[in-house]
Every structure is written in C-alpha cells, then in structure tokens.
Amino acid sequence: MKIRGLWITTALVAVGATAAFTQVQTPAVKPAAAHPTTMQPDARRAFFGELHLHTVMSFDAWAFGTKVTPDQAYKFARGETVMAPASQVAIQQGVRGGGALVAARRAWPLDFTAVTDHSEYLGAMTQLDDPTSAFSQSAIGKELSKGGQQAFFRAGALLHVEGGGETAPEMKQAAAAADGWNVEVKAANANYQPGKFTTFVAYEWTSSPGQGIHMHRNVIFNSDHAPNPFTAVDSNKPEDLWKYLASVRRQGIDVLAIPHNSNLSDGRDFDWNMSDGRPIDEAYALTRALNEPLVEIAQTKGSSDTTPELSPNDEFANFEIMDRVYKGETSPRQHGSYVREAYGRGLVVQSQVGVNPFKMGVVGASDIHNGLTVSDEDSFAGRISGLDKKTMLPTGPGARAALGMARMVGEVGVRPNGQRENDPLQFSGAAITGVWAEENNRESIFAALKRKETFATTGTRIRVRMFGGWGFNPAMTSRTDWVKQAYAKGVPMGSDLPAAPAGKAPRFVLQAMKDPDGANLDRAQIIKVWLVGKDYRERVFDVALSGGRKVDPKTGRAAAVGNTVDLTTGKTANTIGAETLSAVWRDPTFDPHTPAVYYARVLEIPTARWTTHLAIANHLPIPKAAPATIQERAWTSPIWFTPPKAAVKG
Amino acid sequence: MGGWTIKIEINSPSALSGVRQPGGRARRLLLRLLTEPLFHFMLLGLALFLAERAYHARADVYRIEVTPAHVAQLSRNYALQYGAPPDAATLEQVIEDDVREEMLYRQGRTLKLDQDDIIVRRRIVQKEQFLIENLHPPAEPNPAQLAAYYAQHAEHYATPARAAFSHIFFAVGPDGEAAAQARAKAALARIPADVVRAPERGDAFPDLYDFSAFEPEQVERLFGRTGFARAVFEAPTGRWVGPYRSGYGWHLLYVDTRSPPAIPPLSEVRDRVRGDYLQAAQDRANATALDQIARRFTVVRADRDVARPSGG
Numbered sequence: 001m002k003i004r005g006l007w008i009t010t011a012l013v014a015v016g017a018t019a020a021f022t023q024v025q026t027p028a029v030k031p032a033a034a035h036p037t038t039m040q041p042d043a044r045r046a047f048f049g050e051l052h053l054h055t056v057m058s059f060d061a062w063a064f065g066t067k068v069t070p071d072q073a074y075k076f077a078r079g080e081t082v083m084a085p086a087s088q089v090a091i092q093q094g095v096r097g098g099g100a101l102v103a104a105r106r107a108w109p110l111d112f113t114a115v116t117d118h119s120e121y122l123g124a125m126t127q128l129d130d131p132t133s134a135f136s137q138s139a140i141g142k143e144l145s146k147g148g149q150q151a152f153f154r155a156g157a158l159l160h161v162e163g164g165g166e167t168a169p170e171m172k173q174a175a176a177a178a179d180g181w182n183v184e185v186k187a188a189n190a191n192y193q194p195g196k197f198t199t200f201v202a203y204e205w206t207s208s209p210g211q212g213i214h215m216h217r218n219v220i221f222n223s224d225h226a227p228n229p230f231t232a233v234d235s236n237k238p239e240d241l242w243k244y245l246a247s248v249r250r251q252g253i254d255v256l257a258i259p260h261n262s263n264l265s266d267g268r269d270f271d272w273n274m275s276d277g278r279p280i281d282e283a284y285a286l287t288r289a290l291n292e293p294l295v296e297i298a299q300t301k302g303s304s305d306t307t308p309e310l311s312p313n314d315e316f317a318n319f320e321i322m323d324r325v326y327k328g329e330t331s332p333r334q335h336g337s338y339v340r341e342a343y344g345r346g347l348v349v350q351s352q353v354g355v356n357p358f359k360m361g362v363v364g365a366s367d368i369h370n371g372l373t374v375s376d377e378d379s380f381a382g383r384i385s386g387l388d389k390k391t392m393l394p395t396g397p398g399a400r401a402a403l404g405m406a407r408m409v410g411e412v413g414v415r416p417n418g419q420r421e422n423d424p425l426q427f428s429g430a431a432i433t434g435v436w437a438e439e440n441n442r443e444s445i446f447a448a449l450k451r452k453e454t455f456a457t458t459g460t461r462i463r464v465r466m467f468g469g470w471g472f473n474p475a476m477t478s479r480t481d482w483v484k485q486a487y488a489k490g491v492p493m494g495s496d497l498p499a500a501p502a503g504k505a506p507r508f509v510l511q512a513m514k515d516p517d518g519a520n521l522d523r524a525q526i527i528k529v530w531l532v533g534k535d536y537r538e539r540v541f542d543v544a545l546s547g548g549r550k551v552d553p554k555t556g557r558a559a560a561v562g563n564t565v566d567l568t569t570g571k572t573a574n575t576i577g578a579e580t581l582s583a584v585w586r587d588p589t590f591d592p593h594t595p596a597v598y599y600a601r602v603l604e605i606p607t608a609r610w611t612t613h614l615a616i617a618n619h620l621p622i623p624k625a626a627p628a629t630i631q632e633r634a635w636t637s638p639i640w641f642t643p644p645k646a647a648v649k650g
Numbered sequence: 651m652g653g654w655t656i657k658i659e660i661n662s663p664s665a666l667s668g669v670r671q672p673g674g675r676a677r678r679l680l681l682r683l684l685t686e687p688l689f690h691f692m693l694l695g696l697a698l699f700l701a702e703r704a705y706h707a708r709a710d711v712y713r714i715e716v717t718p719a720h721v722a723q724l725s726r727n728y729a730l731q732y733g734a735p736p737d738a739a740t741l742e743q744v745i746e747d748d749v750r751e752e753m754l755y756r757q758g759r760t761l762k763l764d765q766d767d768i769i770v771r772r773r774i775v776q777k778e779q780f781l782i783e784n785l786h787p788p789a790e791p792n793p794a795q796l797a798a799y800y801a802q803h804a805e806h807y808a809t810p811a812r813a814a815f816s817h818i819f820f821a822v823g824p825d826g827e828a829a830a831q832a833r834a835k836a837a838l839a840r841i842p843a844d845v846v847r848a849p850e851r852g853d854a855f856p857d858l859y860d861f862s863a864f865e866p867e868q869v870e871r872l873f874g875r876t877g878f879a880r881a882v883f884e885a886p887t888g889r890w891v892g893p894y895r896s897g898y899g900w901h902l903l904y905v906d907t908r909s910p911p912a913i914p915p916l917s918e919v920r921d922r923v924r925g926d927y928l929q930a931a932q933d934r935a936n937a938t939a940l941d942q943i944a945r946r947f948t949v950v951r952a953d954r955d956v957a958r959p960s961g962g
Contacts, residue, residue, distance in 0.1 A: 043858065045857055046857065079867075108871060109867070109871070134767065134768045134769050173769050176773070177768075177772050177773070179776060227730065243732055244732070244733060246733045247729070247732070247733040461871075463856050478853075478854065479850075480819075480849040480850045480852065480853070480854050480855070480859070481849075482854055483856075511856045513856045514897065514898065515897070516873055516876070516897025516898065517874045517875055517897055547824075548824045578822075579821065579822055579897070579898045579899055580821050580853075580898055580899070582854065
C-alpha cells in the first residue's frame with residue numbers, strides 16, 4: 001500500500017511538474033481581456049510611455065547598486081509611491097538617509113511602460129545578494145560581489161562572447177536559480193490596469209559584437225505570456241533574433257524588436273551589409289522591416305537622429321550627441337549609426353533590391369538602469385539613473401560625480417587627445433514615446449506601435465501628429481474636425497503615401513501642442529530625405545514658426561526664438577514661443593519620380609539642461625563643457641513616398 | 651545507489667526480559683513480531699526486492715536509450731528556439747549533445763553531486779511551489795460568496811471623481827493673450843442655451859473635444875495643473891462657463907455630469923472582484939497546502955534543545 005501510494009504520488013508529482021512548467025508563465029488569474037476597439041481613428045489620443053527600462057534583474061544595473069525590482073519599477077512608472085532601498089540611493093545619488101528605505105514618486109504618471117531587463121543571465125546577479133548561494137561561493141561570484149565599474153566590465157565581457165557557455169557556467173546556473181523570466185512576466189501582468197496603465201512583457205537582447213558597440217534590441221510582446229527570451233548568448237546576430245521572433249509569432253504571440261543606441265553601433269545598425277558581410281538582399285530587407293518597424297531615436301545615452309557632421313546644413317543637429325562611451329580611444333563611426341541617414345540608405349537599398357529594410361517609425365525611451373523611469377530634466381541624476389527630485393536629489397560627492405567634477409570609484413579613461421571617455425556630461429535626460437491610440441490597453445497601444453503612429457520626445461509631453469495626402473485643403477487646420485478629414489483624405493505618420501495623382505504635389509498637415517505644464521514651442525519643421533542615384537540628400541523646412549517670424553529667403557533660415565532661462569533658478573519664462581503650432585505644407589521640391597521620406601521635428605524654446613538644474617540645486621558652477629540650455633524636441637514617425645517602379649529615375 | 655542500512659535500536663534491555671513496565675505494550679508487540687516466522691519471511695522478501703531494484707538501477711545508469719519520442723521532443727525544442735526544425739546533420743549533433751549531457755548528469759548523480767547543492771535544492775523547492783499552486787485551483791465563487799467578498803473589500807474598488815464635459819478651445823495667436831480671452835468671452839455670449847457641444851465655435855484642439863468619464867488626475871495630465879483642470883470639477887454643470895486657462899490657451903467649458911468619488915455597484919467591477927477573489931482563494935489554498943506539508947515534519951531545534959511539531 002505504502003509503496004503503491006508512493007508511486008502514485010511520484011507520478012502525480014511528475015505530471016504536475018510538467019504541467020506546472022508549461023503553464024508557469026501564465027498568471028493564475030488573467031487580466032480582463034480588452035476587446036478590439038470599434039472607435040474611429042480620429043478618436044485616437046496621445047499616450048505617453050517608456051519602452052526601455054532596467055531593474056535589479058539586469059546584470060549591469062545590479063553592478064551599479066540597483067535594488068528596485070520590476071514590480072516596483074512598474075508601480076513607480078504608474079505614479080505610485082515606491083520605497084526604494086536607501087543603499088541604492090546612497091550609491092547612485094550620494095544621499096545619506098537615516099532609514100532603510102526612501103520614498104520615491106514620479107512627477108507625473110506614464111500611460112504605459114515596458115521593463116526591458118537584459119535577458120543575458122537575467123537575474124543572475126541577484127543571487128549574490130544571498131551570501132549562501134552557490135554563485136556567491138564561486139570565484140567569479142566573489143569577484144562580481146564587489147560591484148561597481150569593475151563588476152560591470154567583468155560581467156559585460158561575459159556577454160560579448162557568443163555561445164557564452166564555458167566562460168560562465170556559474171552565471172547560467174545563477175540565472176536559472178533566479179527564475180528571472182517568471183519574475184518579469186508576473187510583474188508586467190500584476191501591474192497592468194487596462195484603461196489606465198498598460199504594461200508589456202518585454203526584454204532587451206544585448207548584442208555587443210565588440211567593446212562598447214551596441215547592436216541592442218528591445219523585444220516587446222503583445223501578450224500576457226511569452227517563451228523564454230532568445231539572448232545574445234544564443235546569438236549576437238539580429239538575423240537569428242528574427243528567427244526567434246518568427247517562432248514566437250507561430251505560437252500566436254505578436255512581437256516586435258526595437259533597435260536602440262544606433263549612435264553607439266559603430267556604423268553597424270544601418271550598415272549596407274548583413275551580419276555575414278554580404279550586401280543586404282530582398283529577404284533580409286523584408287524580414288527586417290517586418291520585425292523592426294520602430295527605432296529608438298533618443299535616450300539617456302544620447303540622441304540618434306543625426307549629427308552636425310552628417311547633417312551640416314541642419315542648424316539644430318548638434319543635440320545631445322554622445323560619442324564617447326565604453327569605446328576605448330576612438331569614437332564610434334557615425335555613418336551607419338544615425339536614423340536620418342538610415343532613412344536615406346533605406347531608399348537606396350529599396351532602389352536596388354525592391355524593399356526598404358529601414359522603414360522605421362520612432363520611439364523614445366530612458367534606458368534608465370535604476371528602475372525609476374523619469375523624463376523631466378530636473379529629475380535626472382546623471383549617467384543612467386532617474387530620481388524623485390523631492391527625496392533623492394544627488395548631493396555632495398554624488399552631485400560632483402554626476403557633473404563630471406569628481407571621479408567615480410574605479411572610473412577610467414582619458415584618451416590621448418584629452419577627451420574623457422564615458423563622459424558623465426554627455427549623458428542626456430531621458431526620452432519618452434508617444435503613441436496615437438484609441439485606448440490605453442495592450443492591444444490598442446501595440447497596434448499603434450506596429451503601424452508606427454508614434455512620436456518620440458526628449459521627455460516632455462509635446463503632442464504632435466502629422467498626415468500626408470494629395471487632397472488636403474490648405475486651410476484645413478482652421479476646422480476643428482480637421483483630424484477626421486486628415487484620416488479620410490490622407491495617411492497618418494508611419495504610413496506610405498498612396499500613388500500620386502498626375503501633376504500633384506503632396507501636402508502634409510501637422511499640429512503640435514506644448515507640454516501642458518512645460519515650455520512653449522519654438523517651431524515645427526519637416527525633414528525631407530530623398531534618393532539621388534546611389535546616395536541621398538536631406539533638407540529641413542521650417543513649416544511653422546512662433547512669434548510671427550518668417551524664413552529669410554536668402555539664408556533659408558528663420559531667426560532664433562530667443563532664450564528666457566534664468567541661470568540662477570533654472571526656470572524658463574514662457575514669454576516667447578507658442579502653445580500650439582499647426583501647418584499645412586506643400587512640398588515645393590516634389591518630384592513624382594523620386595522616392596522620399598518626410599518626418600517632422602518640433603522644437604521647444606530653450607530650457608535648462610539637467611546639468612544646469614543639478615548644479616544650481618547644489619550651488620555648484622554650471623559645467624562649461626555642456627550646454628547650459630537645450631531645445632527639447634519631438635520627432636514624428638515618417639511618411640514615405642515611393643513612385644511606381646516604372647516611374648523611378650535610373 | 652547507496653546500500654541500505656536497517657538499524658533497529660532497542661534501547662531498553664528490560665524489554666527483552668519481559669519485565670512489565672509502564673508504556674511497555676508497544677514494545678511487547680514488537681517483540682512478538684520479531685519472533686514471528688511470517689515476519690522473517692516478509693523481511694527476506696523485502697531484502698530481495700530492494701536488492702533486485704538496486705541491481706537494475708545500477709545497470710540502468712550506464713545504459714542510455716534514445717527513443718523516437720525523445721528525438722521528436724529534441725527536434726521540437728530546437729524548432730521552438732530557432733524557428734525551424736533542424737536538418738539531419740544538426741539533429742544528429744543535437745542528439746549527441748543531449749546524450750553527452752545525460753551522461754554527465756548521470757555520472758554526476760552517481761557521484762552524488764546533486765546532494766548538498768543549493769541550486770538543486772532551490773530548483774526542487776521551486777518545482778514543489780509550482781506544483782502546489784497548480785494542484786489546488788480555487789473554485790469559482792458563487793454570487794453570494796462574491797458579494798460577501800466585495801462587501802469586505804469595497805473600499806479597494808472605490809472610484810475617483812469623474813466628469814463628463816465638452817470644451818471649446820481658443821488658441822493664443824499672434825494677437826496675444828487678451829485677444830484669445832476676448833474671443834472666448836464673445837463666443838460664450840453667443841452660444842444658444844440648448845447647445846451642449848460646439849467645438850467649431852473655437853480653434854482646432856489636438857486632442858478630443860468631449861470626455862465622458864475623466865478623472866481629476868487625467869484632466870491634469872492632459873490640460874496641465876491649471877485653472878481649467880480645477881474648473882472641470884468645480885464649475886457649475888449644465889451650462890457653458892468660462893473662459894478658463896489651460897496649459898494651451900483659453901477654453902469654454904460645459905460640464906454635463908459629475909460624479910463624486912464612489913464605491914461602484916458590484917456589477918460594474920465584477921471581473922476585477924472575481925479575479926481578486928480567485929487570487930485570494932489561491933493564496934489561501936497555497937498557504938493551506940504548505941501547512942499540510944509542514945504538519946508532516948517534526949522540527950528539532952537542537953540549538954534550543956526543545957522538540958515541537960512544526961506549524962503548531
């Protein structure tokens with residue numbers, strides 16, 4: 001009897017365990033399913049969110065002293081008060097707190113968020129928080145336990161080895177013990193409030209084919225469950241990641257990947273060639289366009305729109321350029337690393353293989369590594385840490401290190417030419433993503449991401465939308481129902497213009513609205529990129545200017561808007577600029593035989609940069625090596641024009 | 651794989667001598683059993699059974715059989731990870747890797763490497779926890795249970811104040827702040843009393859003109875922490891009022907209805923309540939299951955020199 005009983009129990013355990021492991025990623029209680037929307041497209045509203053955020057589960061974030069969990073990160077993002085461990089705050093912000101916990105609350109809640117921890121050895125480092133764990137006892141564990149920059153580089157080095165395998169069996173085991181993917185999935189589901197706050201099951205694929213070279217992608221699932229991540233240890237080739245994404249789709253889960261920090265890709269993200277070195281072919285272009293409909297254009301490690309070198313005629317190109325991070329003695333190559341050039345290269349590749357591989361809408365994000373996603377300039381703690389300015393403002397040595405006035409422990413790197421590597425001042429305040437969606441839920445927001453009806457801002461809540469079409473009335477924005485007309489007679493940003501009627505030039509209608517609690521707008525611009533043989537050209541048009549300014553026909557430029565920042569307080573007097581800007585713009589250079597890309601950029605009037613806010617709060621001098629004020633901005637996803645094949649000029 | 655040691659300790663010599671003692675009944679029974687031939691026979695049988703099993707187990711360790719079903723599983727796993735089934739050569743490699751892994755695994759177990767290993771221990775604990783959660787799915791609540799649960803946790807479902815309103819927007823143009831405000835006032839004077847929606851009397855607003863159930867926090871997020879946001883929850887309802895300033899310009903406002911913070915009827919939040927009920931029931935079931943396991947154990951706190959049943 002006893003023995004038989006034992007057998008039955010064993011069999012039950014075995015069956016139960018199998019069942020448990022196949023179902024483990026499904027929450028016990030599913031969130032209420034949202035129904036497909038029946039709303040009209042003109043009822044779409046702008047929702048703001050974060051699509052790139054790290055917590056204690058990321059190996060590097062742990063090494064930086066982060067303790068905030070994915071669950072806490074979501075709660076903070078949606079506006080709840082979160083108690084952050086004082087030890088984290090002490091390391092990152094230099095705050096000496098009495099208690100063990102510090103209350104943190106975001107200045108304003110986000111509408112949606114994806115925690116995207118590094119999938120490689122997900123959660124492994126948390127095993128070091130338990131001194132009795134096997135990982136803590138191992139040689140590499142003891143080395144990594146010291147934390148800080150050295151641990152970051154040591155752990156980072158393990159990730160660079162494709163197939164990882166024998167270099168870090170202890171890391172693998174520790175990751176298995178941490179059961180990180182379940183932690184992530186549970187946190188996303190537990191914090192999803194359809195209608196109010198949307199979360200995404202997500203992770204970061206951290207491909208680094210060389211020191212400091214980013215080929216990273218964020219993988220966002222439209223589901224409450226997902227298979228285990230495909231990591232850069234499995235393969236550091238995007239083509240292999242796309243195979244995994246295809247297999248996920250075959251399981252009925254929609255998914256997309258978002259490349260980011262192309263500015264640090266050393267020319268690889270938008271290379272002419274595939275991973276195997278051969279030129280991009282049609283199959284690659286199709287697969288890439290399917291899997292990567294978006295690109296992150298700005299975040300704390302700099303903007304990826306363009307640079308003054310790539311766009312010498314763009315007077316606003318010199319904005320939050322980060323070119324000295326973890327790359328040794330040279331800066332990453334610019335060609336092949338920036339989005340605007342990618343739009344041009346996409347047209348070139350399309351003219352050769354028939355498909356545009358770089359047909360990407362834009363998103364913005366933080367890439368903050370301490371779990372606290374913030375986007376206001378005065379809530380940025382430097383490097384890749386967010387903070388609650390009321391309770392966590394860096395002071396003393398923390399502030400000095402953030403402003404590059406003191407070295408962090410273990411920090412290395414001044415180049416032979418005197419440039420400081422990994423310069424703290426080059427870090428930028430965080431960016432965010434805007435989407436035009438019917439409702440705040442996974443289905444609606446994911447659909448908006450997929451159709452690229454998105455925009456990115458450098459952290460402020462500028463709302464901007466753009467449409468293209470052939471039959472727009474030049475006075476349409478004076479009508480209060482113009483959005484309805486625009487959807488009916490044209491296409492929203494992220495789309496293709498329909499075929500051109502003979503003899504017509506496209507019109508673009510655009511409206512931008514300032515952050516309701518922020519600075520006024522300087523101007524709205526449309527940036528056009530078009531194909532010229534095997535190359536491309538670009539031009540920036542001012543389409544709406546505040547304060548009655550006009551473009552000087554001789555220079556093609558308008559006067560600067562001015563600057564109302566008080567550098568003793570960091571405050572902006574909103575006495576210049578406009579609260580809303582709108583325009584209906586007809587492309588005066590349109591050629592029906594030439595493929596082209598159009599996207600909008602909206603600039604705010606100057607406001608204080610994070611470095612200025614931090615220096616003023618600490619009575620420190622405002623750093624001279626960084627601009628004291630910046631023009632925060634928004635970029636829309638593009639609208640593409642492709643002539644019928646027969647009409648393309650050779 | 652280790653040998654079996656059967657240790658019978660008889661700690662009182664007087665039990666053998668048959669001296670009557672308090673509490674000696676069980677012991678006498680045991681003594682009779684020990685002299686019973688049938689018992690000897692059973693012991694012999696058990697020994698044979700164990701020896702046979704041990705022999706087979708030892709032989710099985712060094713025999714690895716690759717079944718078609720297992721190969722099919724390996725192939726499926728590969729396809730899941732890489733998006734396509736392996737070709738013949740790859741599959742061979744996958745099988746060989748799997749066999750080698752199995753060899754190392756078995757050899758490692760022979761060497762008892764799975765014992766006293768914190769990771770193995772944690773993994774087993776984790777599996778056991780998953781098992782508990784899945785073996786005790788909570789029952790669906792009946793209406794009475796759901797209502798009782800809701801009554802107990804009603805404050806958790808309280809809704810913030812809400813307003814249904816329409817607005818007309820007046821952008822501040824090149825003619826300045828006062829001009830926009832004046833246009834708004836002029837428009838207010840001209841709106842007929844029976845009109846409840848009239849965005850066309852103002853300028854284009856890049857978000858919606860009508861909101862059906864906006865909370866104070868949502869109004870602030872869209873319109874800024876401004877006079878307009880306050881007016882939505884303070885101004886008189888059922889008529890056009892204003893103009894009020896938002897983060898974008900001037901607005902006329904028509905608040906149709908407003909509801910104070912309230913506890914909604916169960917019917918409006920049934921799905922959420924049901925989900926929370928099931929989660930709570932699951933939590934209770936898990937705790938009960940853990941208690942049941944705990945009851946099987948006796949925890950000896952040698953550090954305190956006191957024995958007591960756990961969970962008591």
